[in-house]
Amino acid sequence: xxxxxxxxxxxxxxxxxxxxxxxxxxxxxxxxxxxxxxxxxxxxxxxxxxxxxxxxxxxxxxxxxxxxxxxxxxxxxxxxxxxxxxxxxxxxxxxxxxxxxxxxxxxxxxxxxxxxxxxxxxxxxxxxxxxxxxxxxxxxxxxxxxxxxxxxxxxxxxxxxxxxxxxxxxxxxxxxxxxxxxxxxxxxxxxxxxxxxxxxxxxxxxxxxxxxxxxxxxxxxxxxxxxxxxxxxxxxxxxxxxxxxxxxxxxxxxxxxxxxxxxxxxxxxxxxxxxxxxxxxxxxxxxxxxxxxxxxxxxxxxxxxxxxxxxxxxxxxxxxxxxxxxxxxxxxxxxxxxxxxxxxxxxxxxxxxxxxxxxxxxxxxxxxxxxxxxxxxxxxxxxxxxxxxxxxxxxxxxxxxxxxxx
Ligand SMILES: *Cc1c(COP(=O)(O)O)cnc(C)c1O
Numbered sequence: 153x154x155x156x157x158x159x160x161x162x163x164x165x166x167x168x169x170x171x172x173x174x175x176x177x178x179x180x181x182x183x184x185x186x187x188x189x190x191x192x193x194x195x196x197x198x199x200x201x202x203x204x205x206x207x208x209x210x211x212x213x214x215x216x217x218x219x220x221x222x223x224x225x226x227x228x229x230x231x232x233x234x235x236x237x238x239x240x241x242x243x244x245x246x247x248x249x250x251x252x253x254x255x256x257x258x259x260x261x262x263x264x265x266x267x268x269x270x271x272x273x274x275x276x277x278x279x280x281x282x283x284x285x286x287x288x289x290x291x292x293x294x295x296x297x298x299x300x301x302x303x304x305x306x307x308x309x310x311x312x313x314x315x316x317x318x319x320x321x322x323x324x325x326x327x328x329x330x331x332x333x334x335x336x337x338x339x340x341x342x343x344x345x346x347x348x349x350x351x352x353x354x355x356x357x358x359x360x361x362x363x364x365x366x367x368x369x370x371x372x373x374x375x376x377x378x379x380x381x382x383x384x385x386x387x388x389x390x391x392x393x394x395x396x397x398x399x400x401x402x403x404x405x406x407x408x409x410x411x412x413x414x415x416x417x418x419x420x421x422x423x424x425x426x427x428x429x430x431x432x433x434x435x436x437x438x439x440x441x442x443x444x445x446x447x448x449x450x451x452x453x454x455x456x457x458x459x460x461x462x463x464x465x466x467x468x469x470x471x472x473x474x475x476x477x478x479x480x481x482x483x484x485x486x487x488x489x490x491x492x493x494x495x496x497x498x499x500x501x502x503x504x505x506x507x508x509x510x511x512x513x514x515x516x517x518x519x520x521x522x523x524x525x526x527x528x529x530x531x532x533x534x535x536x537x538x539x540x541x542x543x544x545x546x547x548x549x550x551x552x553x554x555x556x557x558x
Contacts, residue, residue, distance in 0.1 A: 155189065155193070156193075156395035156396070156397075156398070157387065157388055157395040157427055158183070158186055158427040158428065159391065159427075159467070159512065160391075160430065160467050160468075160469040160471075160510050160512040161469065161474070163181075163183075163430065163471075163510065165471045165474065167536075167541075168181065168430075168432055168471050168508065168510060169471065169472070169508060171432065171534055171541065172432045172434070172508050175532050175534055175543065175547070176532070176547065177432050177433050177434045177450050177451070177508070177531075178431055178432065178433045178434075178449075178450050178451035178452075178455045178531045179431065179432045179433075179531055179532055179533075179534060180429060180430075180431055180514065180518065180519055180531055180532070180533040180534070180545070181429065181430055181431075181432060181533075181534050181535075181536065182212070182214060182215070182428060182429045182515065182533055182534065182535045182536065182544065183428045183429065183535075183536050184214060184215075184218045184428075184535050184536065184537040185536070185537060185538065186427065186428035187215055187218050187219065187424060187425055187428045187515075188218055188219070188221070188222045190423060190424045190425070190427070190428060191203070191205065191219055191222050191224055191420075191424045192222055193398060194385070194398060194418075194420055194423055194424065195222075195223075195224075197398045197399050197401070197402040198402050198405075198406075198416070198418060200415075200416065201415065201416040201417060201418055202225070202378065202415055202416070202417045202418075203224065203225075203417075203418050203419075203420065204224065204225040204226060204227045204248060204380075204417060204418070204419045205219045205224045205225070205226050205227065205419070205420065205421065205424055206227045206229075206344075206382075206383045206419045206420065206421030207226050207227060207228050207229075207233045207236070207237060207421070208228075208229050208230070208233060208421060208517075208520065209421030209422050209424065209425050209426075209515075209516040209517055209520065210421075210425040210429070210515055210516060210517075210518070210519065210520055211232075211233055211236050211520060212519065212533065212544060212545065213236065213239065213240050213544065214533075214535045214544040215425060216236065216237055216240035216241075216242070217240045217241055218537075219424070220240060220241050220242055225242070225246045225247070225248070226242050226246070226247055226248075227247075227248045227250060227419045228247060228248065228249050228250070229249075229250045229251075229252060230258060231255075231257060231258040231261045231262065234247060234249055234261070234262065234265060235261075238265075243269075243271075244265055244268070244269035244271070244272055245269045245270070245271025245272060246271060247265075247269075247272050247273070248272075248273045248275065248295075248380075249262045249272065249273070249274050249275065250275045250277075250297065250342070250344075251274060251275060251276055251277065251281050252277060252317070252318065253278075253317070254281060254284075256284075259281075259284055259285065259288060260288065262274055263285065263288045263289070263290045266290065266292050266293075270292050270293070271293070272292070272293065273293040273294065273295055273339060273340065274290070274292070274293065274294050274295075275294065275295040275296070275297050275340070275342045275380075276294060276295075276296060276297065276332075277296075277297035277299075277318055277319045277320060278320070279320070279324075279328060279331075282294065282328075282331075282332055282335065282336070285336070286335050286336075290336070291335060291336055291337070292336065292337055293336070293337050293339045294332060294336040294337065294338055294339065295338070295339060295340035295341060295342045295378075295380065296320055296325065296328060296329060296332060296338065296340075296341055296342065296371075297318065297319040297320065297342045297343060297344075298319045298320050298322060298325050298341055298342070298343050298364060298367050299315075299316065299318055299319030299320060299321050299322065299343070300319075300322060300343055300345065300360050300363040300364050300367065301321070301322055301363070302345070302356070302359065302360045302363060318344070319342075319343060322363075322367060325341075325367055325370070325371060326370055326371055329371040329372075333375075338375070338376070339376060339377040339378065340376055340377055340378040340379065340380055340414070340417070341364065341367060341368040341371060341373075341376060341378075341379050341380070341414075342379075342380040342382065342417075343360075343364040343367075343380070343381060343382055344381075344382030344383060344384065344419065345357060345360045345361070345364075345381070345382055345384055346360075346384045347383070347384045347386075347421075347422060348384065348386040348422065349384045349385055349386045349396075350386040350387075350388065350393070350396060351394060351396065351397075353386075354396075354400075354401055354404060355404070357384065357401075357405075358404040358405055358407070358408040359408065361381045361405050361408045361409060362408035362409060362410070364379065364381050365379060365381075365408065365409040365410060365412060368412065368414065369412070373412050373413045373414045374413040374414075376413070376414040377414055377415060378414050378415045378416070378417040379409070379412055379414050379415070379416055379417065380417035380418070380419060381405070381409070381416065381417070381418060382418070382419050383418065383419040383420045383421045383422065383423070384420075384422075385398070385401065385420050385422065385423040386422065386423070387422060387423060387426040387427055387513060387516075389426075389464065389465045389466060389467065389512075389513050390465055390467070391467050396423075398423075405418075421516060422516035422517070424516075425515035425516045426513045426514075426515045426516040427512070427513050427515065428515045429513075429514045429515030429518060429519075430510045430511060430512045430513075430514055431451050431455060431456060431510065431511040431514045431518070431531075432471070432508055432509075432510055433449040433450050433451035433455075433508070433509050433510075433511060434449065434450050434506060434507070434508055434509075435447055435448070435449055435503045435504065435505050435506060435507045435508075435509060436448050436449065436450060436505065436506075437505070438503060438504060438505055444480055444481065444482055444496070444497050445479060445480070445481045445482070446481070446482050446484065447481045447482065447483045447484070447500075447503045447509075448484060448485070448486070449483055449484070449485055449494075449509060450485070450486065451485055451494075451511065451531075452484075452485025452486055452487045452492050452525070452526070452528065453485060453487055453489070453491060453492045453525065454485075454487065454522060454523045454524065454525040454526060454528045454530075455485070455522055455528075455530075455531060456494070456511060456514055456518055456521075456522070457521045457522070457523070458517060458518070458521070459493065459494050459495070460489075460491040460492065460493075461521070465495075466494060466495075466511050466512055466513055466514065467511070467512040467513065468483060468494060468495055468498065468500055468509055468510070468511050468512070469500070469501070469509065469510050469512070470500055470501040470502070470503055470507055470508075470509055471508050471509065471510045472506075472507040472508045473501055473502070473504075473507060474501050475501065476501040476502040477501070477502055478499035478500055478501050478502070479499065479500070479502045480497045480498065480499050481495075481497070481498060481499075481500050481503060482495060482496040482497060482498075483495050483498070483500070483503075483509065486526065486528075487525060487526050488526070494511060519531075519533060519545070524548070524553050527550065527553055528553075529547060529548030529549055529550060529552055529553055530545075530547075530548045530552075531547055531548075532545055532546055532547035533545035
């Protein structure tokens, strides 16, 4: 196994079989050591920068506490994430809250937390977010989220840099910075440019990062603590795609940023968790159709929505019989929508009923986006750490699904 990526073939198949037998399927299996190794590799590639984990990719307690143990700080984009970071043991003084169209409730709670822990930083991406902070009596640490007008990403829905929803347009940044400096302690300039940047987009990404650094210099980087260029670093979802050469990316980012009087900050989410988790799912149906073979499994778009939502490719492997002759199959779940397919006409070692399939790279925006569609209780999550395994999220029951009904 190259340490740059963990592929499905790298997982211990016997162990996966035992976990499925013990905990049932669908089952999320999380490799905690891998989470830490990914963070540590990224951190080592940027020795002079400050690397913060963007919690929304996977907010599980097991992930947050492992990353805190590795020395990571945490970036949160909603009140619930802030609270979960605190619950996992984060020092609130180190937290960064990125407010995107923030509900009142979120601002109230962030301001309350900052009153007790003045090290907390609140990032705003609209002028009125700053007005709403001032109206709450807040005058503490803030960063301005800027929109550099260029962006990259694996799908248009995640290319945030050029989407007007995010950040202050470049043309207004200096004026907003002057205004913000009068009312708050302006400590940083922030941008998050897109998600899923891989080899082909690295240059475009570096260009956008350079633009953010230029904006920071225009605002006066000498008066800032940090310039945060966000996350977006990709992982190879296809089996034959090369991983990101993180050292090379770091060189390009450093070169694009140039001289700065403030510290460079980065916020990877996906990169840290994507390949550290897979989903085990059992084959319940094999159906010959004129065009292809349809394989029905017990995972669905409620378990993993990325293929339906972003057309995302996720690797799939028959872990019961990886050496069987591959046949082209479509794999889908039990939901009554044609969007509930994980792949179409993909060669997979011939799946038979009761085989166990693994769906890879499910650690980022996987469980985090899971739902209870079709009254399906959400799956359990088992973590592997060292030689040990433990359940970190029990399987939901139907009672969990109906608990809030009155
Ligand atoms: C989502 C997000 C990130 C992380 O993005 P990844 O693509 O998962 O690396 C970083 N910063 C902010 C503000 C975000 O919203």
